[in-house]
Amino acid sequence: MDEQAKKTALRKIPYGLYVVGVTSGSEVNAFTASWLSQCSFQPPLLMMAVKAGTSSHTMIRESKVFAVNLLGKDQKKLAEHFTRPVSRIGNKFGEVAFRTEVTGAPVLEEAIGNLECEVRHFLEGGDHSIVVAEVIAASVREDAELLDLEETGWHYGG
Ligand SMILES: Cc1cc2nc3c(=O)[nH]c(=O)nc-3n(C[C@H](O)[C@H](O)[C@H](O)COP(=O)(O)O)c2cc1C
Numbered sequence: 001m002d003e004q005a006k007k008t009a010l011r012k013i014p015y016g017l018y019v020v021g022v023t024s025g026s027e028v029n030a031f032t033a034s035w036l037s038q039c040s041f042q043p044p045l046l047m048m049a050v051k052a053g054t055s056s057h058t059m060i061r062e063s064k065v066f067a068v069n070l071l072g073k074d075q076k077k078l079a080e081h082f083t084r085p086v087s088r089i090g091n092k093f094g095e096v097a098f099r100t101e102v103t104g105a106p107v108l109e110e111a112i113g114n115l116e117c118e119v120r121h122f123l124e125g126g127d128h129s130i131v132v133a134e135v136i137a138a139s140v141r142e143d144a145e146l147l148d149l150e151e152t153g154w155h156y157g158g
Pocket of ligand 1: 029030031032033034035036049050051052054055056057082083084085086087128149154155156
């Protein structure tokens, strides 16, 4: 395979950028994710790739819930903050306000909306696991445009 072509072609796939809230027992955490898409209307399912070996991966596997927080175009800093591993920097929330609703996973107050999900399938294999989850609650705070991965100048893919 032409490695450069593979990388260039894979990086053409468009993604949004989200902060995914996770929980397990009394713990909460959140991480930035881009590999996420709807994959069924009925039931409403999402698929997301979760990096193996991260704290968030362990927490989703244990609790089988998460909350997708939708970010607006002006929230790149928030996305950047949650790319840092909790194992290195400790509690990431600091001044980032959140609440818990249906699943117990953190819903960020400043997100433009959120989707709370229950895991239906957890497929381990590569360096990311594929999580297929049903949307069981949703809210929209502001009908604003979503932050795209491309406009951040970052890459996650290839
Ligand atoms: C632009 C970008 C996109 C990312 N997308 C994902 C993703 O889709 N899935 C994932 O598991 N990690 C993704 N990450 C990596 C996580 O944000 C990172 O591993 C984070 O530290 C995990 O948090 P934790 O260690 O507190 O669980 C992405 C990172 C960046 C910079």
